[in-house]
Amino acid sequence: MAFGWIDQQVRVRTRRGLVRTLRPRPADSPLLDLASNDYLGLTRHPEVVEGAARAARTWGGGSTGSRLVTGTTELHAQLERELADFCGFEAALVFSSGYAANLAAVTALAPLRSLVVSDVGNHASLIDGCRLARGTSQVVEHADPDAVRKALQTHEGPGPAVFVSDTVFSVDGDAAPLAAHAEACREYGAGLVLDDAHGLGVLGDGGRGAPHAAGLAGADDVVVTVTLSKSLGSQGGAVLGPARVIDHLVNTARTFIFDTGLAPAAAGAALSALRLLRREPERAARAREVAAELHARLTAAGHEAVRPDAAVVSVRAPSPEGAVQWAADCRAAGLSVGCFRPPSVPDGISRLRLTARADLSEAQIERAVRVIGETRP
CATH class of the missing domain: 3.40.640.10 (Type I PLP-dependent aspartate aminotransferase-like (Major domain))
Structure with missing residues (x-):
């Protein structure tokens, strides 16, 4: 069969916990979004x-x-x-x-x-x-x-x-x-x-x-x-x-x-x-402030988070499988976060990736940190 080799690739990805799936989102998703790249919160402005x-x-x-x-x-x-x-x-x-x-x-x-x-x-x-x-x-x-x-x-x-x-x-x-x-x-x-x-x-x-x-x-x-x-x-x-x-x-x-x-x-x-x-140039500064606050709260809670230079906050996970489960548990708790794992990460270390949006409130930041802590593998 011409494309039979794909089945073997599927088995390898499944065994390594690297299967990716598409998940359509509704227009009015109830999730708190820290996964998108909408840094300034302008997509729906x-x-x-x-x-x-x-x-x-x-x-x-x-x-x-x-x-x-x-x-x-x-x-x-x-x-x-x-x-x-x-x-x-x-x-x-x-x-x-x-x-x-x-x-x-x-x-x-x-x-x-x-x-x-x-x-x-x-x-x-x-x-x-x-x-x-x-x-x-x-x-x-x-x-x-x-x-x-x-x-x-x-x-x-x-x-x-x-x-x-x-x-x-x-x-x-x-x-x-x-x-x-x-x-x-x-x-x-x-x-x-x-x-x-x-x-x-x-x-x-x-x-x-x-x-x-x-x-x-x-x-x-x-x-x-x-x-x-x-x-x-x-x-x-x-x-x-x-x-x-x-x-x-x-x-x-x-x-x-x-x-x-x-x-x-x-x-x-x-x-x-x-x-x-x-x-409204202050939106740029606010995105950086949110990133710094997320990092400070996450590290204070014992997470291994990389200090952000812009609006991306990276939190290291124990394994590819652990990262996938962590992101899924966050989602079940109402928080959407990114999940980066091999081969997308050059150093082989899996992570949760958080977007520090300029339009996040203090209550939303606190909620995000709480959910990440409660679902930590």
């Missing part, structure tokens, strides 16, 4: 919802095609202008997802005979970008600028070199040493590609992102990718950087050229969320 509805009424349900054919609207262009301005970059290009944006940035900036250096803790989309790039890839130790230097020293050309990294890592929520990474890259004339999916809306002045906070926004050797599906409560992704880099992506990035453009409703929602964040 009336202005964001109306922005999506208004865009759909104006432009229709879909963008109708590739952005180079019919898929680019005035709304896409406006979102790109305001996103670039907010984050401090010359230009931006919107994609149908953050995953597509990362694939585009890495593959388009790593041509034949180039060197791509990648942090071992990077998101799967950056890893896949490295695999698809035509250059040579080297994986280096986590958040280690000296390891980046050693890798760049090995490059003999003639192609360019680039280092790719998350700004905030999605498993533990720790931040990369961006200024030190930039210094290492500049010593060897390498470009820097940063995935700020978990930094936009949380870090930097008013949520302008980790590169902005590190003084790298607008630099001619820095390219940043973001997602619109986390702090901005919508869907899609974008690449930010020098105009010549964005023009290069328009002409070479396969996930831009051959993909249908972002749906107008998603673009409208993201634009409304971005404008709301401009008016």
Whole structure:
């Protein structure tokens, strides 16, 4: 049988406790949500919802095609202008997802005979970008600028070199040493590609992102990718950087050229969320405050929680099976939390992953910590 080998894979996953299942949620879920990436609590904000509805009424349900054919609207262009301005970059290009944006940035900036250096803790989309790039890839130790230097020293050309990294890592929520990474890259004339999916809306002045906070926004050797599906409560992704880099992506990035453009409703929602964040920059600081409070209460209760640099709070579990059961017990008690386990975690340590949303109340924080403690395996 052609796909009979899949049955063996199922048995292996089952034995290791790694089976994943889809669980549709109702629109009015009674669960306290600490599992989503809605860091600023904007997904259901009336202005964001109306922005999506208004865009759909104006432009229709879909963008109708590739952005180079019919898929680019005035709304896409406006979102790109305001996103670039907010984050401090010359230009931006919107994609149908953050995953597509990362694939585009890495593959388009790593041509034949180039060197791509990648942090071992990077998101799967950056890893896949490295695999698809035509250059040579080297994986280096986590958040280690000296390891980046050693890798760049090995490059003999003639192609360019680039280092790719998350700004905030999605498993533990720790931040990369961006200024030190930039210094290492500049010593060897390498470009820097940063995935700020978990930094936009949380870090930097008013949520302008980790590169902005590190003084790298607008630099001619820095390219940043973001997602619109986390702090901005919508869907899609974008690449930010020098105009010549964005023009290069328009002409070479396969996930831009051959993909249908972002749906107008998603673009409208993201634009409304971005404008709301401009008016209410305190949301970014509140997300960080909630993360710090969750960490403090969890560690005081005896949990092994990683100190958050942004809005992700990671709580270590005893085993993959223990993590799955812990998350299930939390759910049964009315709390939704993320569950990260191999192969999603590079260090093999299973975790509960909590989202510190800016709209969480003190009572909700207290409830979350209580449930996690009562259900601990």
